[in-house]
Amino acid sequence: MGILTETGLDRAASTAVTPVVAHYTICPVLVASGVANELGWVAEEFRRVGASLSYLRSTPDEHGWLEHYNHQSPNLFRDGGNSPAIQAKADIRDTVLLGLTQAQPAGKIIARADAPIYSVAQLRGKRIGLYQSAITEKIDFRRATSEHGIHVALALHGLSEKDVEIVSITAPDVHVAEPSSGPSETWGRQRDKAARGVELQALERGEIDAYYEYGIGLSDTLEQSGKFKVLEDLDRYPDWTLRIANAPRTLTVSAEFAKAHRDVVVAWLRAAIRAGRWINANPQAAAAVFARTTFYPEAAVAKLLPSYDLVPNLSAQSLAGLRLSKDFLREHGYVKNDFDVNTWADSSYLEEALASLPS
Numbered sequence: 001m002g003i004l005t006e007t008g009l010d011r012a013a014s015t016a017v018t019p020v021v022a023h024y025t026i027c028p029v030l031v032a033s034g035v036a037n038e039l040g041w042v043a044e045e046f047r048r049v050g051a052s053l054s055y056l057r058s059t060p061d062e063h064g065w066l067e068h069y070n071h072q073s074p075n076l077f078r079d080g081g082n083s084p085a086i087q088a089k090a091d092i093r094d095t096v097l098l099g100l101t102q103a104q105p106a107g108k109i110i111a112r113a114d115a116p117i118y119s120v121a122q123l124r125g126k127r128i129g130l131y132q133s134a135i136t137e138k139i140d141f142r143r144a145t146s147e148h149g150i151h152v153a154l155a156l157h158g159l160s161e162k163d164v165e166i167v168s169i170t171a172p173d174v175h176v177a178e179p180s181s182g183p184s185e186t187w188g189r190q191r192d193k194a195a196r197g198v199e200l201q202a203l204e205r206g207e208i209d210a211y212y213e214y215g216i217g218l219s220d221t222l223e224q225s226g227k228f229k230v231l232e233d234l235d236r237y238p239d240w241t242l243r244i245a246n247a248p249r250t251l252t253v254s255a256e257f258a259k260a261h262r263d264v265v266v267a268w269l270r271a272a273i274r275a276g277r278w279i280n281a282n283p284q285a286a287a288a289v290f291a292r293t294t295f296y297p298e299a300a301v302a303k304l305l306p307s308y309d310l311v312p313n314l315s316a317q318s319l320a321g322l323r324l325s326k327d328f329l330r331e332h333g334y335v336k337n338d339f340d341v342n343t344w345a346d347s348s349y350l351e352e353a354l355a356s357l358p359s
Helices: 006-015 032-038 041-048 064-070 082-092 141-156 183-195 198-205 218-224 255-260 262-281 283-293 298-307 316-331 347-355
Strands: 020-026 051-055 076-080 095-101 108-112 127-133 165-171 210-213 228-233 249-254
Touching (some): 020 064, 020 262, 032 041, 032 183, 032 283, 041 262, 051 262, 064 082, 076 082, 082 141, 082 316, 095 255, 095 262, 095 316, 095 347, 108 198, 108 218, 127 198, 141 210, 141 316, 165 198, 183 283, 210 218, 249 255, 255 262, 262 347
Parallel strands (some): 020 076, 127 165, 127 210
Antiparallel strands (some): 076 249, 108 210, 108 228
């Protein structure tokens, strides 16, 4: 073997490939990314293209939780509620919308069972609780989601926010700062806290007369306690636009990463598509996975999943729903700047991923 000259060494170094490492974060909601990651399919697809995964909160960085909302990491994949993704795109960082998932109930209006209130129309002049985070560094997505749900519930009965007393209920909104190995560990630490929100506690104390609840399966538990009742279930209406509070869920990636590493982006989408198809075909098994990665009861998720398609899409209807959600956030002060939802979406990545998989 010949001896490498200095020029040869330089040439060898220049052709060395630096491994691509992508950060990721996934909300505790019904998205295929959560299942794909939990089953190891994202890591598997990444290995095929020479890339690796790093969970956003796997290192002792107190700002990791904040980047989950503001998407400030330059190599970040994020899947989950659309409010943070919309604000990040509008006001903070350029991202690419890769896919959407509509798998979220529209929500319910909850009241105490002993209250002489039997419909939303009878909430005129009454107190409706509205969550408010004590943290100002991020978008208050829970407040935005609840305010949207309250807005449409009142409108259905000829009322507006001016006809009721909106009572802001501040929550400390503490985020887990210690490192986590993955989403299931992160959200597992917060599961008990999430089960009893500050609005429910205020309702139980009699400080408010009703609140909007969008958790999956919780209303059944509340009714079974004998202490609470559902005044309105927004899912009973045929109008699909009632189901867009913080949904459809958004899968996004930093724009610069998408441009530089197309193969890695397509790899993520391949894993998500595979998982979405598996969820659709195996709702019971999928519910067990979601029980680890969300705050939702397994039985409630199993009952709900057959109603939805968990394969990410960029359909005209999903984009229209996302636009309505974005417009609500702007009109109510959660987002400063506007943008074109259709321009945000780049379907070429999803199309490439779909074409590379058996139908």
